[in-house]
Amino acid sequence: MHAIVDQIQSVDLNAGEETRRYLDTLTKPPESLGALEELAIQLSAITGELKPRVTPPAVVVFAADHGVAAEGVSAFPQEVTAQMVANFASGGAAINVFARQIGAQVEIVDVGVAAPLTMQGVTSAKVRHGTANMVVEDAMQFEQALAAIDVGVAAVERAKSAGARCLIVGEMGIANTTASSAMLAVLTVEPVANVVGAGTGIAPQQQAHKVAVIERAISARQANPEAPLEVLAKLGGLEIAAMTGAYLAAAAHRLPAIVDGFIATVAALTACRLCPAVRGYLIFGHRSQEPGHDIALKALEAKPLLDMSMRLGEGSGAALAYPLLQAATAMMREMATFTGAGVSDKAKS
Numbered sequence: 001m002h003a004i005v006d007q008i009q010s011v012d013l014n015a016g017e018e019t020r021r022y023l024d025t026l027t028k029p030p031e032s033l034g035a036l037e038e039l040a041i042q043l044s045a046i047t048g049e050l051k052p053r054v055t056p057p058a059v060v061v062f063a064a065d066h067g068v069a070a071e072g073v074s075a076f077p078q079e080v081t082a083q084m085v086a087n088f089a090s091g092g093a094a095i096n097v098f099a100r101q102i103g104a105q106v107e108i109v110d111v112g113v114a115a116p117l118t119m120q121g122v123t124s125a126k127v128r129h130g131t132a133n134m135v136v137e138d139a140m141q142f143e144q145a146l147a148a149i150d151v152g153v154a155a156v157e158r159a160k161s162a163g164a165r166c167l168i169v170g171e172m173g174i175a176n177t178t179a180s181s182a183m184l185a186v187l188t189v190e191p192v193a194n195v196v197g198a199g200t201g202i203a204p205q206q207q208a209h210k211v212a213v214i215e216r217a218i219s220a221r222q223a224n225p226e227a228p229l230e231v232l233a234k235l236g237g238l239e240i241a242a243m244t245g246a247y248l249a250a251a252a253h254r255l256p257a258i259v260d261g262f263i264a265t266v267a268a269l270t271a272c273r274l275c276p277a278v279r280g281y282l283i284f285g286h287r288s289q290e291p292g293h294d295i296a297l298k299a300l301e302a303k304p305l306l307d308m309s310m311r312l313g314e315g316s317g318a319a320l321a322y323p324l325l326q327a328a329t330a331m332m333r334e335m336a337t338f339t340g341a342g343v344s345d346k347a348k349s
């Protein structure tokens, strides 16, 4: 992990400013394309190019299980993680549909599914068979968290070698909203009740139980909020660690990464706590319905592109936001300038 962190440089703000100036020469009132202009500026800062490309995109989905599922914190049983991995591999999940729509290659990575899995179309990179129950013991060892981070780094490096110019990182893991909520409460020193939501769809009573489980885990684990790797190892998950590594690698390789929903944003926050320069490489795809997502977004001073009332995960919200990045780059490449089109510029007073 340290090797990849050492490669990360801050985004190129000068390239971003050059794009800001160029945008004002295009045939539109200044700043009239709003957030799309900010997106173009950020993509220039990420890549160092005035007219960057984000095609082709790559989707990487990390799957893992959570020992804390035994506490009854999810609406679905743990087996669903492995079953959904099979569904991803055969192309039938929402993320497969959206990936096809945007022309993205998809890689599914087993970083810690509890069941043994050898399946065509799934990269086997299991660090362990699910985490331990964090109420009882640390979710994983420190070295296992580092190994899972490296799985994320390696997946991004494969995508980059295959030509990807934009990354969409997703996850699948029953009970991972419990792990993410615990991490977020510690990292932001926020009361657990404020960050916990329905996840896959638990009723209010089960949600109160989920809050109590997380509170017990936090007080038993005593993770230092200033030590992101400790928070990740004691309360996190293997797919959350892999996503953290993926964001670190995206930054190191100057690739824009579209962050998905709640779990993805907690991983993004972890990456930014490990290396604040990562923040400039992240684009936030959508606002999830999970209440903790707003808290995580605020901690990152992030404003998501879409608000679709979604709470699926898998990278689905990030994939839906990708065409906006394409629009931002097409605007830079294809719009005429005032001079080129013979349109009168704004009157100078």
Ligand SMILES: O=C(O)c1ccc[n+]([C@@H]2O[C@H](COP(=O)([O-])O)[C@@H](O)[C@H]2O)c1
Binding pocket: 073, 074, 075, 076, 171, 172, 173, 174, 175, 176, 177, 178, 198, 199, 200, 201, 260, 261, 262, 263, 264, 288, 289, 290, 293, 310, 311, 312, 313, 314
């Ligand atoms: O991305 C989100 O914001 C999101 C919000 C709620 C649930 N999920 C997905 O649902 C699963 C976790 O929910 P749960 O209730 O089992 O903790 C996991 O597979 C996530 O991909 C994802």
Ligand SMILES: Cc1cc2nc[nH]c2cc1C
Binding pocket: 076, 080, 084, 171, 172, 173, 200, 312, 313, 314
């Ligand atoms: C069916 C199902 C699909 C998912 N995709 C991501 N998380 C999920 C959780 C469930 C339960």
